[in-house]
Amino acid sequence: xxKQRKHPxxxxxxxxxxxxxxxxxxxxxxxxxxxxxxxxxxxxxIKELGYLPNHAARVxxxxxxxxxxxxxxxxxxxxxxxxxxxxxxxxRQHGFLLIVLTTHxxxxxxxxxxxxxxxxxxxxxVIAPADAENDELRxxxxxxTVPVVALDRPVAGAVAPSVxxxxxxxxxxxxxxxxxxxxxxxxxxxxxxxLYTIRERARGYQAAMAAAGLEAVLHTTxxxxxxxxxxxxxxxxxxxxxxxxxxxxxxxxxxxxxALQRMGVRIPEKVALIGYDDFQLAGTVRPAITVVQQPIxxxxxxxxxxxxxxxxxxxxxxxxxxxxxxxQVLLKTSLIPRASCGCRPDPS
Amino acid sequence: xxKQRKHPxxxxxxxxxxxxxxxxxxxxxxxxxxxxxxxxxxxxxIKELGYLPNHAARVxxxxxxxxxxxxxxxxxxxxxxxxxxxxxxxxRQHGFLLIVLTTHxxxxxxxxxxxxxxxxxxxxxVIAPADAENDELRxxxxxxTVPVVALDRPVAGAVAPSVxxxxxxxxxxxxxxxxxxxxxxxxxxxxxxxLYTIRERARGYQAAMAAAGLEAVLHTTxxxxxxxxxxxxxxxxxxxxxxxxxxxxxxxxxxxxxALQRMGVRIPEKVALIGYDDFQLAGTVRPAITVVQQPIxxxxxxxxxxxxxxxxxxxxxxxxxxxxxxxQVLLKTSLIPRASCGCRPDPS
DNA sequence: CTGAAAGCGCTAACAT
DNA sequence: ATGTTAGCGCTTTCAG
Numbered sequence: 001x002x003k004q005r006k007h008p009x010x011x012x013x014x015x016x017x018x019x020x021x022x023x024x025x026x027x028x029x030x031x032x033x034x035x036x037x038x039x040x041x042x043x044x045x046i047k048e049l050g051y052l053p054n055h056a057a058r059v060x061x062x063x064x065x066x067x068x069x070x071x072x073x074x075x076x077x078x079x080x081x082x083x084x085x086x087x088x089x090x091x092r093q094h095g096f097l098l099i100v101l102t103t104h105x106x107x108x109x110x111x112x113x114x115x116x117x118x119x120x121x122x123x124x125x126v127i128a129p130a131d132a133e134n135d136e137l138r139x140x141x142x143x144x145t146v147p148v149v150a151l152d153r154p155v156a157g158a159v160a161p162s163v164x165x166x167x168x169x170x171x172x173x174x175x176x177x178x179x180x181x182x183x184x185x186x187x188x189x190x191x192x193x194x195l196y197t198i199r200e201r202a203r204g205y206q207a208a209m210a211a212a213g214l215e216a217v218l219h220t221t222x223x224x225x226x227x228x229x230x231x232x233x234x235x236x237x238x239x240x241x242x243x244x245x246x247x248x249x250x251x252x253x254x255x256x257x258x259a260l261q262r263m264g265v266r267i268p269e270k271v272a273l274i275g276y277d278d279f280q281l282a283g284t285v286r287p288a289i290t291v292v293q294q295p296i297x298x299x300x301x302x303x304x305x306x307x308x309x310x311x312x313x314x315x316x317x318x319x320x321x322x323x324x325x326x327x328q329v330l331l332k333t334s335l336i337p338r339a340s341c342g343c344r345p346d347p348s
Numbered sequence: 349x350x351k352q353r354k355h356p357x358x359x360x361x362x363x364x365x366x367x368x369x370x371x372x373x374x375x376x377x378x379x380x381x382x383x384x385x386x387x388x389x390x391x392x393x394i395k396e397l398g399y400l401p402n403h404a405a406r407v408x409x410x411x412x413x414x415x416x417x418x419x420x421x422x423x424x425x426x427x428x429x430x431x432x433x434x435x436x437x438x439x440r441q442h443g444f445l446l447i448v449l450t451t452h453x454x455x456x457x458x459x460x461x462x463x464x465x466x467x468x469x470x471x472x473x474v475i476a477p478a479d480a481e482n483d484e485l486r487x488x489x490x491x492x493t494v495p496v497v498a499l500d501r502p503v504a505g506a507v508a509p510s511v512x513x514x515x516x517x518x519x520x521x522x523x524x525x526x527x528x529x530x531x532x533x534x535x536x537x538x539x540x541x542x543l544y545t546i547r548e549r550a551r552g553y554q555a556a557m558a559a560a561g562l563e564a565v566l567h568t569t570x571x572x573x574x575x576x577x578x579x580x581x582x583x584x585x586x587x588x589x590x591x592x593x594x595x596x597x598x599x600x601x602x603x604x605x606x607a608l609q610r611m612g613v614r615i616p617e618k619v620a621l622i623g624y625d626d627f628q629l630a631g632t633v634r635p636a637i638t639v640v641q642q643p644i645x646x647x648x649x650x651x652x653x654x655x656x657x658x659x660x661x662x663x664x665x666x667x668x669x670x671x672x673x674x675x676q677v678l679l680k681t682s683l684i685p686r687a688s689c690g691c692r693p694d695p696s
Numbered sequence: 697c698t699g700a701a702a703g704c705g706c707t708a709a710c711a712t
Numbered sequence: 713a714t715g716t717t718a719g720c721g722c723t724t725t726c727a728g
Contacts, residue, residue: 358721402721402722404722408722
């Protein structure tokens with residue numbers, strides 16, 4: 001019952017079919033100039049041996065690897081996993097494989113990830129850089145000779161085209177919305193302020209507040225439920241009582257909602273709430289939470305399409321670094337008005 | 349400003365360092381017997397050229413690819429993306445890469461995925477089979493000479509070791525819990541009954557009902573909010589009014605909750621609810637939803653560890669198919685009692 | 697301690 | 713229409 005221990009090679013197929021290796025290669029690659037009869041025998045041999053071409057050998061011969069990479073902070077994060085899903089789908093359509101690497105927003109892991117991808121000779125990759133101002137990453141990317149697309153966060157110096165959501169305008173818009181409701185004291189809660197996206201959102205909030213002549217109240221150190229509850233509890237007492245809260249990331253939105261609920265603070269009557277980023281039950285909880293929704297699928301799709309456009313276009317010699325198209329795509333977010341901002345009286 | 353267009357080769361490094369290719373290879377692979385001075389020069393050349401070994405060439409020489417695959421229905425699904433995250437992390441610890449392939453539970457895509465992985469000569473892979481009874485997959489897996497681990501769903505015939513949660517007992521337990529609360533008419537709602545996991549859960553529900561001498565009311569065609577609401581509306585009227593609902597998958601749980609809420613049916617007073625699978629806001633909504641929680645991280649971790657144990661162990665010739673260890677790991681689920689089952693009076 | 701050379705499996709001239 | 717052959721970049725005996 002001994003099965004073949006090794007993968008059959010093209011030569012073995014050739015021998016079995018009684019033909020030369022070239023012929024087998026032709027059949028495998030669907031090239032013409034093969035007698036139907038020969039072809040049949042070769043195909044039979046292939047089937048019998050369960051032959052599958054050795055990818056490494058093909059790559060060594062100069063073939064593309066037909067593999068792309070995705071470098072993201074985390075794949076468990078719904079945002080990035082959705083992007084990954086889209087990217088994987090499009091890659092598959094093109095007959096490409098997807099290698100996923102996570103960085104947890106650490107520069108070192110990011111560098112390793114990119115190097116690994118280069119070493120594996122991927123044909124291109126998509127990356128959500130931990131830090132836009134990372135010089136090491138920039139120069140690394142500069143030397144890369146395959147297409148690279150930045151996702152969700154740009155790379156400074158236009159080293160690669162990028163596809164990002166308009167965090168600034170999204171946050172500005174949400175803040176505006178709160179202001180239009182008549183709230184004056186609007187606080188903004190977040191953590192991970194070191195991230196590009198969060199910083200942009202914070203800037204948007206501040207800009208909207210400044211434009212309305214309102215004082216910005218920005219807490220950037222909310223890292224868990226406890227810190228969130230504490231911050232909110234403090235904001236709710238005293239003469240400067242906050243009337244509305246704008247949370248800049250999903251986890252903080254949920255924590256804030258939970259805290260408000262536990263403290264028995266009615267939303268939006270006592271405090272209004274808007275969160276950045278939509279999530280599964282945002283419309284189901286009571287009150288339903290108003291959020292800024294990001295075009296997640298579209299981000300992934302656009303990045304993928306951009307990548308493959310460069311991939312297909314660059315059968316001509318690839319241009320590295322600065323000469324690359326400096327395409328920067330900025331995608332619109334949308335405000336999903338639900339109940340928590342005060343837009344509608346809580347529905348039945 | 350012309351950058352090198354191609355990747356530098358080992359030979360180029362050798363030439364530049366004025367040594368033979370063997371020496372460079374030794375330095376790259378950290379083998380001894382290299383004069384410090386020679387080593388220094390080689391390392392300098394490597395740095396200057398930005399040399400990274402060509403993975404394909406190494407593989408062709410018989411190296412392992414140090415790559416593993418993951419074949420799952422969807423990577424956007426929180427369950428599988430969490431598994432993917434864990435797997436990726438463990439792979440990285442071992443210096444391995446992760447290739448992700450999605451099947452959408454379609455046999456054809458699954459077959460293609462496995463073939464692709466074989467072709468890429470991955471060192472092993474984890475797969476969540478669309479269908480345990482798929483003969484084609486079974487024979488395909490039989491011929492595979494690298495370690496394979498089934499995740500979340502087993503493969504019939506013990507063709508590969510598997511790591512799955514105990515869906516049957518989990519559902520049985522939840523149903524028991526409802527019965528213990530005194531409910532008699534307990535309905536079970538789900539879709540995708542063709543999936544192994546769902547079928548097991550349905551069996552668990554039926555077993556528990558039968559054991560209690562209760563009549564099972566099983567709806568297996570809930571596919572969206574509308575069908576869910578309709579089914580619930582019907583169950584709520586008439587003399588056979590349902591007292592409790594057990595939903596077998598996340599989306600149905602959420603839909604059921606939403607429907608009950610919209611219809612103004614109080615939970616758990618009018619109808620109790622337990623859902624299979626925990627989710628982000630299950631504890632935050634009011635009433636908080638009682639759920640069967642799966643050990644997601646542990647599933648991923650166990651599968652990964654199993655895979656790498658086989659990977660490391662099998663430096664000895666690999667045994668294909670039936671001879672492989674028929675390890676079947678069954679992981680416990682846990683019931684998270686919250687308010688929706690009637691366990692606690694709604695907390696403040 | 698170091699280098700020359702063989703060959704992994706495949707494709708693509710170049711014969712025939 | 714089909715076979716022969718030379719490498720792709722690397723590791724690895726085997727000699728020096």
